[in-house]
Amino acid sequence: MTPSAQSTQPRRSDATRAAILQAARERFAADGYERATIRAIAADAQIDPSMVMRYYGSKEGLFAAAAEFDLRLPDLTSVPPARLGEVLVRHFLARWEGDETLVALLRAASTNPGAAERMRGIFADQLTAAVATFGSDPALTARRAGLVASQILGLAFTRYIVRLPPMVDTTPEELVAWIAPTLQRYLTGTPPS
Amino acid sequence: MTPSAQSTQPRRSDATRAAILQAARERFAADGYERATIRAIAADAQIDPSMVMRYYGSKEGLFAAAAEFDLRLPDLTSVPPARLGEVLVRHFLARWEGDETLVALLRAASTNPGAAERMRGIFADQLTAAVATFGSDPALTARRAGLVASQILGLAFTRYIVRLPPMVDTTPEELVAWIAPTLQRYLTGTPPS
DNA sequence: CATGTTTGCCAACGGCTGTTGGCAACGGTT
DNA sequence: AACCGTTGCCAACAGCCGTTGGCAAACATG
Numbered sequence: 001m002t003p004s005a006q007s008t009q010p011r012r013s014d015a016t017r018a019a020i021l022q023a024a025r026e027r028f029a030a031d032g033y034e035r036a037t038i039r040a041i042a043a044d045a046q047i048d049p050s051m052v053m054r055y056y057g058s059k060e061g062l063f064a065a066a067a068e069f070d071l072r073l074p075d076l077t078s079v080p081p082a083r084l085g086e087v088l089v090r091h092f093l094a095r096w097e098g099d100e101t102l103v104a105l106l107r108a109a110s111t112n113p114g115a116a117e118r119m120r121g122i123f124a125d126q127l128t129a130a131v132a133t134f135g136s137d138p139a140l141t142a143r144r145a146g147l148v149a150s151q152i153l154g155l156a157f158t159r160y161i162v163r164l165p166p167m168v169d170t171t172p173e174e175l176v177a178w179i180a181p182t183l184q185r186y187l188t189g190t191p192p193s
Numbered sequence: 194m195t196p197s198a199q200s201t202q203p204r205r206s207d208a209t210r211a212a213i214l215q216a217a218r219e220r221f222a223a224d225g226y227e228r229a230t231i232r233a234i235a236a237d238a239q240i241d242p243s244m245v246m247r248y249y250g251s252k253e254g255l256f257a258a259a260a261e262f263d264l265r266l267p268d269l270t271s272v273p274p275a276r277l278g279e280v281l282v283r284h285f286l287a288r289w290e291g292d293e294t295l296v297a298l299l300r301a302a303s304t305n306p307g308a309a310e311r312m313r314g315i316f317a318d319q320l321t322a323a324v325a326t327f328g329s330d331p332a333l334t335a336r337r338a339g340l341v342a343s344q345i346l347g348l349a350f351t352r353y354i355v356r357l358p359p360m361v362d363t364t365p366e367e368l369v370a371w372i373a374p375t376l377q378r379y380l381t382g383t384p385p386s
Numbered sequence: 387c388a389t390g391t392t393t394g395c396c397a398a399c400g401g402c403t404g405t406t407g408g409c410a411a412c413g414g415t416t
Numbered sequence: 417a418a419c420c421g422t423t424g425c426c427a428a429c430a431g432c433c434g435t436t437g438g439c440a441a442a443c444a445t446g
Contacts, residue, residue, distance in 0.1 A: 012393070035304055047395090051393080051394065053434080059433095110299070111227070124358065143371075146357050147371055150372075151375070153350055158343045163309065164313055164317070165339075166335040178379070179340070179343075182375045206424095230402080231403080240423095241424065241426080243407095244424065251404080
């Protein structure tokens with residue numbers, strides 16, 4: 001409790017907590033939810049497995065903490081409408097090329113219902129909200145966001161999970177050039193009859 | 194051995210083998226590789242877990258048998274070039290809307306290296322071969338096939354695995370209308386500069 | 387100093403997993 | 417009838433899993 005200080009005093013265990021979280025992200029990203037064992041995560045973090053339980057309650061709790069993720073979508077209203085697709089692909093590629101959290105979430109979502117639920121939340125809330133900012137027909141917003149998610153997640157799935165050679169070998173800039181028009185049409189194209 | 198007859202005589206255990214395979218496909222599709230237990234599969238097939246081992250050797254062997262999959266791609270040379278995208282999306286949607294094998298493969302590929310390897314093989318061999326039939330630049334064939342795979346697998350991932358509401362609620366025909374132009378461009382579009 | 391809290395490790399638990407070996411019933415062949 | 421391969425079940429093994437409780441050291445506070 002320590003009621004006097006503002007609770008901002010760094011606890012000595014914060015480093016341990018952080019080490020656990022980082023090891024958890026790496027293991028979940030590399031192995032998926034069920035293959036990533038608490039024992040292995042604890043070994044990576046060089047602490048005892050029981051500490052993981054004390055700090056995160058359960059394996060589910062640990063995953064929930066490790067899979068916290070913010071897409072950090074830029075403000076789309078300040079982007080030229082014709083370049084929306086390009087900006088989005090580039091942003092996504094950069095976003096998870098440098099952060100394995102989303103790969104962890106992606107892998108886990110295939111088999112863990114909680115992870116799938118969180119993935120649903122991320123794309124339903126964050127992406128749909130971003131798509132909604134530049135308006136047009138509100139009835140189509142969810143569908144446009146869903147289509148964008150299908151191409152974005154398909155890109156991530158083939159490049160980082162399945163590792164299809166042509167998708168791994170292609171440079172980010174080439175991928176942007178190919179995929180940007182797809183997102184552009186999903187976002188701003190006229191609906192098919 | 195039974196050397197006289199042509200080995201085509203139906204064995205009494207064939208029904209059991211088939212029941213195991215069907216139950217395995219359902220469990221793998223619903224739960225993924227590690228959550229689908231041999232005991233549960235055997236219970237579904239109403240036989241003893243040890244039979245699974247006798248007939249398929251190991252869990253890996255069972256999965257390999259259950260995840261045998263043929264995309265059954267149509268002959269693309271007899272399709273009007275302008276309708277290639279439409280034909281492909283429609284085919285894929287129909288193909289795995291009625292066969293859970295690919296969903297099983299998709300789920301398992303996230304965490305099981307063997308499943309990912311098989312998925313790579315399916316798309317590298319079958320899809321790339323189909324794309325190669327209508328020629329153009331051979332150096333681009335693999336990349337075109339990879340891009341098609343990214344959108345197709347993204348569609349499957351969001352619709353059948355993560356179950357994003359807008360992707361689940363949209364009818365197949367609407368999906369075809371939205372996604373066909375994407376595949377069309379990946380297949381026949383001029384490469385970006 | 388004494389006291390209470392935090393941080394950590396050790397050992398163990400119950401449960402579930404893939405896998406194995408042995409044994410009974412069935413079926414066809416001679 | 418005797419024989420032998422096939423089909424099936426039962427019981428068990430060894431190993432790994434998430435999780436728990438207790439105990440020692442480190443630390444902070446009076």
